[in-house]
Amino acid sequence: MAGIVPPKQKVYQAVLKEIRTYIEEHHLQPGDKLPSERELAEKLDAGRSSIREALRAMELLGLIETRRGEGTFLTTYQPYQSVELLSSFILKNDGVKEELFMTRFILEKEAAKIAFDKLNEQDIGILQVLLEDDSIQAEERHMDFFGLLFSKINNTLLEKIWGLIEAFSLTTHRFYYKNTFYHELLHLYEKKDFDQIEDLFQEQVANLY
Amino acid sequence: MAGIVPPKQKVYQAVLKEIRTYIEEHHLQPGDKLPSERELAEKLDAGRSSIREALRAMELLGLIETRRGEGTFLTTYQPYQSVELLSSFILKNDGVKEELFMTRFILEKEAAKIAFDKLNEQDIGILQVLLEDDSIQAEERHMDFFGLLFSKINNTLLEKIWGLIEAFSLTTHRFYYKNTFYHELLHLYEKKDFDQIEDLFQEQVANLY
DNA sequence: AATAGTCAAGTGGTCAGACCACCTAACATA
DNA sequence: TATGTTAGGTGGTCTGACCACTTGACTATT
Structure with missing residues (x-):
């Protein structure tokens, strides 16, 4: 992680990318469940609050849906809306x-x-x-x-x-x-x-x- | 807060609205500085993490810009992009x-x-x-x-x-x-x-x- | 007086841990 | 078989603690 010039990328943005990778590697489909926030925090070596900020972002983009007591799920319909982040999510479709x-x-x-x-x-x-x-x-x-x-x-x-x-x-x-x-x-x-x-x-x- | 049927609205969504109200009441212009996260947490009676989730949302919408060590500022250009939240920000323009x-x-x-x-x-x-x-x-x-x-x-x-x-x-x-x-x-x-x-x-x- | 250096305070960024409310499924009970 | 009960997992939230960074006031040097 220690580059010569720190990219200064925020953790939640990095988390965002890692979650995408996770989705791809595990072949998650719309409707599938993501690991719990605690699990993600542990796996990605980040604080739960950072995980949550990333998930909040994905929620805003319509990529995921959170259900209290149950978990976090990929949205069933194909999302669109803004931001370049989407591009990496989209191109598989x-x-x-x-x-x-x-x-x-x-x-x-x-x-x-x-x-x-x-x-x-x-x-x-x-x-x-x-x-x-x-x-x-x-x-x-x-x-x-x-x-x-x-x-x-x-x-x-x-x-x-x-x-x-x-x-x-x-x-x-x-x-x-x-x-x-x-x-x-x-x-x-x-x-x-x-x-x-x-x-x-x-x-x-x-x-x- | 205790209604007969709890609206189940998330805190960060409520915070979002309150921040909007704050911006209007204080006549904040693009480029102006928002109160610090800690100050907002105290004023809006919410945890700092909830404030941050709301700010993260606003950041994604392009409404604000955060500068470490300095603070949070209203974006100088008129934002667009997604979500109904925008509507309340937009209609003044x-x-x-x-x-x-x-x-x-x-x-x-x-x-x-x-x-x-x-x-x-x-x-x-x-x-x-x-x-x-x-x-x-x-x-x-x-x-x-x-x-x-x-x-x-x-x-x-x-x-x-x-x-x-x-x-x-x-x-x-x-x-x-x-x-x-x-x-x-x-x-x-x-x-x-x-x-x-x-x-x-x-x-x-x-x-x- | 002007400049350079130091430092304290404030700010966002992040983490860890603690509750709470809620859902589910396994289990025990009738 | 049907019905409660309960324990564990999950998201939602708060608190307090550091860290990294910026700024501006203060100090020492020139």
Whole structure:
């Protein structure tokens, strides 16, 4: 544990990871019972209060359910909600990748349409430069591109949700759009052609749902 | 505290509410410092561990930030993320209602379109009955109506996000669609007229953005 | 006077141990 | 067989104790 530079990670965060590992190694399924708090404290070599703080976090995320007198159980339904912690819990579930992509797709499509009226020449210039730059990764370009669109919309909630989904997406197989897609979208902005935005997006996923 | 039927609310949840009250009464702004854990424990008549569990929850929600040796501070940026607890923190912020509605609108619009191919006669029958029933509130009808649509989509993530937004929306001024809207949407489903769904939605918010 | 060093107090982080309320299952009883 | 009873395990909570860290006041040095 004694690194040269202490990571300063809180115990309850470390506990969180260890519990995840425990779940994986023991192949726990939704509805299964976790070890008791006392047992976890002993196994993970941590105080019970730290264990509880971690469990409280998992409870908030909807990952577990505690029943007094009985124990702590994995939630039966697949949880979602916030925080990167989730990503490590999620990726085992098949179909999640598709859900992530579909949701992300919807948000980005609508963002592209709503941003249509709010982009000025300067914004379009920035996007152009962005697409010309070959030195950056595809993921990063995607984030920057849509990040700008979302920022113009002026809806923090929407932006937050998108950021969350995007973060999750990074942990799974990446699925972004064709390279030409971004250029075509930009062209539509330049030509002030709103109506084709929807179609352009749909072309990208014609086979998905 | 001794009610006839104990609410069985956990202390840390009660503490959560009291902290919120404290923040409001003392007009704390983002960046301001909360009382120390020990002070809160004394003031709220709770153990420090319970206080910490509550603070841990708030931290996860992005509401506070703890700095060892210094104290606990309100986060400077407006938080979002999960859980009904947020609703009570959020509603003071102007513009949030609009953001909530816009996001909800997008999700519902897309859900209505994606569900198009997945509704069978029985589903449409259920929706019809739902709209005929005058005994239920508009909000509930809305929830049930779109709840069914979302359930047909088979995307838990999307459904979860929508449920979250919906819960928030309930805490602010309600803004749903015209009564006729639901019937018209249903007609489009019956007529198998996909293309007009988008337009129908847009009519509802022509003046919003 | 300005700077550097020291130190005490306050704060979050953590642990250990103690009760309590509650649930369950094994057991004893009728 | 049905019904109480009970002991053990579990989460819920509190208390008190350290630790690590930050801050600011105080002191000594320059």
